[in-house]
Amino acid sequence: MKYVDEFRDARLIKKALAEIRELAQSSRHYRIMEICGGHTHSIFRFGLHGLLPSNVELIHGPGCPVCVLPMGRIDDGLALANDALKIARQNPERKVVFFAIGFETTAPSTALTLMHARALGIDNFAVFCNHITIAPAIRAILDSPDIKLDGFIGPGHVSTVIGCRPYEFIARDYDSPIAVAGFEPVDILEAMVMVLRQLKGGIAKVECQYKRAVPWDGNAVALQAMDEVFEERPHFEWRGLGSIAQSALKIRREYAAWDAEQTMPIPGVCVADPQAAQCSDVLRGLLKPQQCRLFGKECTPERPIGALMVSSEGACAAHYKYGRHEPDVVTLQ
Amino acid sequence: MSPAKTKDSFGDQQIDMAHGAGGEASRRLVEGLFEPAFSNPSLATLADAAVLEVSAARLAITTDSFVVKPLRFPGGSIGELAVNGTLNDLAVSGAKPIALTASFVLEAGLDVAVLRQEVDAMAGAARRANVPIVAGDTKVVENGKADGMYISTTGLGIVDSRIELAPQRVQAGDRVILSGPIGAHGMTIMIARAELELQADIQSDTRLLSPLVEALIDRVGPSLKWMRDATRGGVATVLNELARDSGMVVEVVEESIPVEDAVRGACELLGLDPLHVANEGQFIAIVSGDRADEAIEALHQAPGGRQARVVGAICEGRVARVVAKASYGGTRIVDMLIGDPLPRIC
Numbered sequence: 001m002k003y004v005d006e007f008r009d010a011r012l013i014k015k016a017l018a019e020i021r022e023l024a025q026s027s028r029h030y031r032i033m034e035i036c037g038g039h040t041h042s043i044f045r046f047g048l049h050g051l052l053p054s055n056v057e058l059i060h061g062p063g064c065p066v067c068v069l070p071m072g073r074i075d076d077g078l079a080l081a082n083d084a085l086k087i088a089r090q091n092p093e094r095k096v097v098f099f100a101i102g103f104e105t106t107a108p109s110t111a112l113t114l115m116h117a118r119a120l121g122i123d124n125f126a127v128f129c130n131h132i133t134i135a136p137a138i139r140a141i142l143d144s145p146d147i148k149l150d151g152f153i154g155p156g157h158v159s160t161v162i163g164c165r166p167y168e169f170i171a172r173d174y175d176s177p178i179a180v181a182g183f184e185p186v187d188i189l190e191a192m193v194m195v196l197r198q199l200k201g202g203i204a205k206v207e208c209q210y211k212r213a214v215p216w217d218g219n220a221v222a223l224q225a226m227d228e229v230f231e232e233r234p235h236f237e238w239r240g241l242g243s244i245a246q247s248a249l250k251i252r253r254e255y256a257a258w259d260a261e262q263t264m265p266i267p268g269v270c271v272a273d274p275q276a277a278q279c280s281d282v283l284r285g286l287l288k289p290q291q292c293r294l295f296g297k298e299c300t301p302e303r304p305i306g307a308l309m310v311s312s313e314g315a316c317a318a319h320y321k322y323g324r325h326e327p328d329v330v331t332l333q
Numbered sequence: 334m335s336p337a338k339t340k341d342s343f344g345d346q347q348i349d350m351a352h353g354a355g356g357e358a359s360r361r362l363v364e365g366l367f368e369p370a371f372s373n374p375s376l377a378t379l380a381d382a383a384v385l386e387v388s389a390a391r392l393a394i395t396t397d398s399f400v401v402k403p404l405r406f407p408g409g410s411i412g413e414l415a416v417n418g419t420l421n422d423l424a425v426s427g428a429k430p431i432a433l434t435a436s437f438v439l440e441a442g443l444d445v446a447v448l449r450q451e452v453d454a455m456a457g458a459a460r461r462a463n464v465p466i467v468a469g470d471t472k473v474v475e476n477g478k479a480d481g482m483y484i485s486t487t488g489l490g491i492v493d494s495r496i497e498l499a500p501q502r503v504q505a506g507d508r509v510i511l512s513g514p515i516g517a518h519g520m521t522i523m524i525a526r527a528e529l530e531l532q533a534d535i536q537s538d539t540r541l542l543s544p545l546v547e548a549l550i551d552r553v554g555p556s557l558k559w560m561r562d563a564t565r566g567g568v569a570t571v572l573n574e575l576a577r578d579s580g581m582v583v584e585v586v587e588e589s590i591p592v593e594d595a596v597r598g599a600c601e602l603l604g605l606d607p608l609h610v611a612n613e614g615q616f617i618a619i620v621s622g623d624r625a626d627e628a629i630e631a632l633h634q635a636p637g638g639r640q641a642r643v644v645g646a647i648c649e650g651r652v653a654r655v656v657a658k659a660s661y662g663g664t665r666i667v668d669m670l671i672g673d674p675l676p677r678i679c
Contacts, residue, residue, distance in 0.1 A: 001601070010660040013661040014661050014662075046659065046663045047659060047662075047665045051663060185661075301671045302671055302672070
């Protein structure tokens with residue numbers, strides 16, 4: 001299958017692994033964060049974590065509920081948003097509210113939907129906007145004093161929209177390498193090679209491994225639609241990371257008529273995370289999922305307590321699903 | 334002496350779709366509620382069919398309900414499924430079918446042409462399998478219920494005297510044989526529901542498995558140790574049941590599992606693992622290592638068995654489970670299906 005098989009090629013995987021072993025100096029420990037939950041999922045799905053040298057450690061990042069979209073899901077998101085608009089048109093006597101979530105990956109489809117709603121004059125439709133932006137979350141991680149990282153594997157899907165430029169501060173201000181990667185095993189390992197090569201050479205820059213999908217400057221049409229409809233929120237509350245400045249989008253005044261927050265009463269409910277669950281430490285890479293006291297006991301994918309066990313791309317769900325037992329040494333003759 | 338009734342351990346508060354998906358929740362329901370309540374040795378094996386000793390004969394009996402939506406889909410329909418599905422449960426239990434019964438739950442307002450089409454499909458499938466449908470029942474429920482029709486079938490068969498299928502017979506070195514490419518039925522239904530607005534040239538693999546099973550029994554006889562058809566919950570769930578019931582590690586080689594390109598593509602797009610997607614025409618057989626080549630040869634010569642292959646082996650291990658290996662060395666745990674395999678929304 002095109003765009004899949006060549007990135008799961010055993011020979012290329014072995015070659016990249018050999019390169020990683022060669023680049024990783026034995027005297028040093030490397031902590032590389034994969035920001036995106038989709039990468040976490042792939043790392044376990046393909047058993048990559050067990051193939052890395054012991055001094056190269058992958059730290060799961062703040063996840064990314066929508067960054068984990070499989071290929072083509074961006075179209076699905078658009079269809080879904082259009083469906084909400086369709087439902088509103090078919091049921092003029094009822095108010096339809098679309099619950100919009102996700103990073104810049106899905107924000108453009110919400111923006112286009114709002115532009116359509118305005119153009120068509122549909123007044124029984126509103127959006128409850130919960131879109132967030134990726135760069136401030138990465139900055140929050142970098143500013144966190146208890147997290148030490150050597151480099152990043154940059155998220156793939158969100159970068160198809162925003163490009164690579166928004167990550168430049170990571171290299172410039174924090175002297176940390178980052179390589180934006182695709183979601184197949186070869187993609188992830190190649191990005192690790194890029195990061196390790198920068199570390200060896202003592203440089204820090206943004207590299208793009210996922211060139212087949214990510215233009216350096218992003219998707220101009222999508223960015224323009226976002227700019228037309230959204231503006232930054234001064235603050236937004238993140239699960240596990242707390243309040244982060246300018247880390248989310250809100251609907252501009254011009255589109256207020258379709259903004260649930262500006263036209264409908266929002267209760268503003270606050271729900272505390274379950275105390276026993278250590279989600280926030282796992283989210284920030286301070287704890288491995290299996291180090292949480294509830295992991296695999298009270299908290300399982302069937303009966304999740306914390307958010308990270310819910311989504312199939314949550315770090316805990318990925319650990320539970322694919323890696324909760326270290327594999328035995330077994331061989332096929 | 335009747336077996337002591339074990340305690341009902343089903344802790345769930347309500348029935349969800351996942352309880353019918355064939356995975357972990359279905360297992361909890363069956364093992365936690367039904368099995369303790371009905372407790373008896375024939376049921377306790379929780380195999381595809383129960384085996385009853387009657388005089389000198391071993392009879393196999395199995396029952397299944399069909400609630401598929403839509404009623405017709407590329408490659409098959411509910412009527413054909415209702416016959417083949419039950420006959421396949423007998424086949425993988427090593428039994429030759431003697432008779433079927435059929436119960437219909439029909440929705441008031443159902444077009445008789447639709448019913449006739451499905452009855453014809455059932456008659457055709459039964460005729461091809463040379464099994465009579467000997468008894469039946471009909472109920473009609475209010476309009477708006479039962480999605481047109483539900484069908485339940487029960488099958489009775491005689492277990493082949495040449496074989497003894499039991500998970501306890503499975504041992505290290507045995508081979509895992511898969512009858513053909515996986516995932517086609519589940520993906521066909523998902524696409525046929527048209528909720529995904531996805532189009533793909535895929536059709537259900539629904540078929541009668543007895544020709545393949547008979548070819549296998551004729552060739553390797555008692556070296557065939559265990560079989561199960563990989564329906565709801567997919568190959569992953571069947572292999573997990575095998576690991577648990579045998580106490581062994583089941584190791585599969587990821588690249589050796591055949592998946593048609595269109596099915597693979599649809600799975601990639603929806604974030605599904607083909608190992609968790611339902612089949613209606615594939616089964617897993619465990620054959621001792623020294624007879625695996627012959628088993629494959631026999632399947633290849635049987636109609637529809639050209640793509641059968643060895644996909645793994647049984648190994649010793651600390652914890653009974655299913656492990657998938659890739660040729661580059663990557664290893665992962667293959668779990669039972671959790672929940673319902675709907676495409677994730679985020």
